[in-house]
Amino acid sequence: MGGEREFIASLLVPLANTPAARGLADDAAVWTPPLGRDLVVTHDVLACGVHYLPGDPPGDVAWKLLAVNLSDLAAMGATPAGVLMGLALSAAEDGAWREAFVAGLGRAMTHFGVAMWGGDTVTGIDRAVLGLTAVGFVEPGQALARSGASVGDDLWVSGTIGDAGLGLAIALGEAPGDSYLLNRFRRPLPRLALGQALAGIATACMDVSDGLLIDADRIGRASGVRLSIVLADVPLSGQALARTDGDAGMLARATAGDDYELLFTAHPDRRVDVAAAATASRTPVTRIGQIFEGVGVAAVNNAGVDITPARLGWEHS
Ligand SMILES: Nc1ncnc2c1ncn2[C@@H]1O[C@H](COP(=O)(O)OP(=O)(O)OP(=O)(O)O)[C@@H](O)[C@H]1O
Ligand SMILES: Cc1ncc(C[n+]2csc(CCOP(=O)(O)O)c2C)c(N)n1
Ligand SMILES: [Mg+2]
Ligand SMILES: [Mg+2]
Ligand SMILES: [Mg+2]
Incomplete structure (x- = not known):
C-alpha cells in the first residue's frame, strides 16, 4: 500500500463518482444545491478508543462514522446529499484497514444514497480520529429544532x-x-x-x-x-x-x-x-x-x- 496519493487515487476517487466531487482532482467540491431548499450541515468526530474500539471491524467503523452524522440530519428532518471526510490516521490503520474501511464506507454511502465530495487525510498521530461533515437539505423553513416543545405536548x-x-x-x-x-x-x-x-x-x-x-x-x-x-x-x-x-x-x-x-x-x-x-x-x-x-x-x-x-x-x- 502506497502513501496518501495512492490511497486517494485507488480507494477514495472511486467513491467520489459524482460531478460535485470533480474526481477529487480540484481543491474543493462544487455542488449545485436543489433550488430554494435550506441547506442543513453537521459534523461529528469518531475517535479510536473513545467512540469505537481498535478491534472493531473497519467497515463497521466507516458505517458508524456516516450513520452518526446522518442521524443529526435526521434529527433536523433533512434529506442527505453529500459528505466530506477528514481522516487522521495512526500506524495501526494500515493498508488492509484502509481498504476494509473504504469498502464499508462505499456500502454505507450506497445504502443511504449520499455522495462523497472530498475531505482530507493526515497520518502520524497516535490514535485515529475520523471526522465527517454531512450536508443535506429541507423544504424552506421546515428544519426541525430542539426548542419548540410546549407544555402539554x-x-x-x-x-x-x-x-x-x-x-x-x-x-x-x-x-x-x-x-x-x-x-x-x-x-x-x-x-x-x-x-x-x-x-x-x-x-x-x-x-x-x-x-x-x-x-x-x-x-x-x-x-x-x-x-x-x-x-x-x-x-x-x-x-x-x-x-x-x-x-x-x-x-x-x-x-x-x-x-x-x-x-x-x-x-x-x-x-x-x-x-x-x-x-x-x-x-x-x-x-x-x-x-x-x-x-x-x-x-x-x-x-x-x-x-x-x-x-x-x-x-x-
Ligand atoms: N467544536 C465545535 N465547533 C463548533 N460547533 C460545535 C463544536 N462542537 C459542537 N458544536 C455545536 O454545538 C451543538 C451541540 O453539539 P453536540 O455535539 O452536543 O450535538 P450532536 O452532534 O447532536 O451530539 P453528538 O456529538 O453527541 O452526536 C451543535 O450545534 C454543534 O454543531
Ligand atoms: C470505546 C467506546 N467507549 C465508550 C463509548 C460510549 N460513548 C462514547 S462518546 C458517546 C456519546 C456520543 O459521542 P459524541 O458526543 O462524541 O458524538 C458515547 C455514548 C463508545 N461509543 N465507545
Ligand atoms: Mg456532535
Ligand atoms: Mg455528544
Ligand atoms: Mg445530535
Whole structure:
C-alpha cells in the first residue's frame, strides 16, 4: 500500500463518482444545491478508543462514522446529499484497514444514497480520529429544532433504547455475546425517513447520542419546559429486556447513549399524524412521557417517584 496519493487515487476517487466531487482532482467540491431548499450541515468526530474500539471491524467503523452524522440530519428532518471526510490516521490503520474501511464506507454511502465530495487525510498521530461533515437539505423553513416543545405536548422516541450501551459492554468483553446488541453499537441506523416525515408534526426533535435522559434534558432546556419520562414506557428490545432489572437497569439503558434514535415532541391532537409518519417511514415510535412546566428532564418510576439520576448520560470533559 502506497502513501496518501495512492490511497486517494485507488480507494477514495472511486467513491467520489459524482460531478460535485470533480474526481477529487480540484481543491474543493462544487455542488449545485436543489433550488430554494435550506441547506442543513453537521459534523461529528469518531475517535479510536473513545467512540469505537481498535478491534472493531473497519467497515463497521466507516458505517458508524456516516450513520452518526446522518442521524443529526435526521434529527433536523433533512434529506442527505453529500459528505466530506477528514481522516487522521495512526500506524495501526494500515493498508488492509484502509481498504476494509473504504469498502464499508462505499456500502454505507450506497445504502443511504449520499455522495462523497472530498475531505482530507493526515497520518502520524497516535490514535485515529475520523471526522465527517454531512450536508443535506429541507423544504424552506421546515428544519426541525430542539426548542419548540410546549407544555402539554407528548414525548415520543423511535425504536428501542439502550441496545448500543449493552453492545459496547459486549465489545469490551464485559457481557455475554449477542450479535443484535453488538450490531446496534457498531452499525446504528439513522432515522432519516422518520425525521423527514415529522416535518410540520413534531414541535421539537433531536437524535439520542449521549443518552435518552441527557438528550431529553437538552430539549427541555432549549424549549424552557420539563420533559417527564415514564421509565417503564421506554421501549427496550427483547434482548435488552432480558438484561435489564428494575429501576437501576432502566436508568442504565436510559443513560448509555449511542442509540441514534429520534426523540421528539408533538401536540396530543397530532397522535394520528405521528402514527401515520411512523407507518410511512416504517419506524416504530413509542410515547414515553409528557411535557410540563419547569426546565430539563425528570425520570419517573412505576410508583410515580422521580428517580432522575445525577448523571444523565455521556459528556466529554
Ligand atoms: N467544536 C465545535 N465547533 C463548533 N460547533 C460545535 C463544536 N462542537 C459542537 N458544536 C455545536 O454545538 C451543538 C451541540 O453539539 P453536540 O455535539 O452536543 O450535538 P450532536 O452532534 O447532536 O451530539 P453528538 O456529538 O453527541 O452526536 C451543535 O450545534 C454543534 O454543531
Ligand atoms: C470505546 C467506546 N467507549 C465508550 C463509548 C460510549 N460513548 C462514547 S462518546 C458517546 C456519546 C456520543 O459521542 P459524541 O458526543 O462524541 O458524538 C458515547 C455514548 C463508545 N461509543 N465507545
Ligand atoms: Mg456532535
Ligand atoms: Mg445530535
Ligand atoms: Mg455528544
